[in-house]
Amino acid sequence: MADIRRFEVGDALGPLVKPPVTKTQLVMYSGASGDFNPIHTVDEFAKEAGLGGVIAHGMLTMAFVGQLLKDTAGPNGTLKKFGVRFVEMVRPGDVIVCEGRVTGVEIQDDQQVVTCEVWAAIDGKGKNAVTGQAVFTAPLPA
Amino acid sequence: MSLEAYRACIGRASEPVKNEVEKGAIRKFAAAIGDPDPRYRDEEAAGGRLLAPPTFSRTFDYGRVPGLELPRAGLIHASQEFEYFRPIHSGDVLYCQTRLADVFEKQGRLGRMIFLVFEMEARDTDGNPVVRQTSTVICREAEA
Numbered sequence: 001m002a003d004i005r006r007f008e009v010g011d012a013l014g015p016l017v018k019p020p021v022t023k024t025q026l027v028m029y030s031g032a033s034g035d036f037n038p039i040h041t042v043d044e045f046a047k048e049a050g051l052g053g054v055i056a057h058g059m060l061t062m063a064f065v066g067q068l069l070k071d072t073a074g075p076n077g078t079l080k081k082f083g084v085r086f087v088e089m090v091r092p093g094d095v096i097v098c099e100g101r102v103t104g105v106e107i108q109d110d111q112q113v114v115t116c117e118v119w120a121a122i123d124g125k126g127k128n129a130v131t132g133q134a135v136f137t138a139p140l141p142a
Numbered sequence: 143m144s145l146e147a148y149r150a151c152i153g154r155a156s157e158p159v160k161n162e163v164e165k166g167a168i169r170k171f172a173a174a175i176g177d178p179d180p181r182y183r184d185e186e187a188a189g190g191r192l193l194a195p196p197t198f199s200r201t202f203d204y205g206r207v208p209g210l211e212l213p214r215a216g217l218i219h220a221s222q223e224f225e226y227f228r229p230i231h232s233g234d235v236l237y238c239q240t241r242l243a244d245v246f247e248k249q250g251r252l253g254r255m256i257f258l259v260f261e262m263e264a265r266d267t268d269g270n271p272v273v274r275q276t277s278t279v280i281c282r283e284a285e286a
Contacts, residue, residue: 018176028174032167033201037217058219059200063175066196070179079196083223083276 004141007114013100016068021056023092029060056090061120061129068098069134077138084132095123111137143211148245155241156205163234168192191231199273204240204262218280225274236264256281
């Protein structure tokens, strides 16, 4: 069993550093999500739309942050709430770094209820692709 | 559609759509997002049925709001929220519905933009909520 973590306000979550986003990944995500908007897969179309080339689905970046939250909560933890704003476009080649910070911890029914802020930075660009917040529960350490 | 035409659709909801959560769909989604969690792939690791990733429920079919026409390529996802009532597993049968909750206009860098706020819900076969979502999208469609 993994060690059960005691969360404190100010704790850092992550970083989760994802491999560079690829065009193949955008095709895979289009298929897996059913979002076939060609701005994510067809360069000519995306250029015509004034985007300069294909951009990643916002929901792909949100899924990366979801991975961080799920791994942080642990196998016996449960995600309760998760919300983000999409603030910057992600392009093929971008490395997404997901991080967070604990902003509140309450104990309810022998569980830690952890509130946190989360973000996904585009490595080397000094910008966040998404920012948001989440609430998860995790067991109390013995 | 004009702002007024969008606003006329506020409060309207789709007919609930039956969605069956498939193992293959979870595995393909996990591969696409690059999450190696064995609970998304291996039923033994998942303790029975595969677990679905936290944002997987966005891929369900929620149906169409009657009378609402969305521009095919002019939509930008502005924000997304999930409220979870229980985890989703392969084999779940969920009834999914979307409602246009709000429409408003803002002046942005790119000119006049119309924001559409959708509330989406998935319920189990007993009618219990499984996940609720709020999804805000921006229509960038040029309007006269």
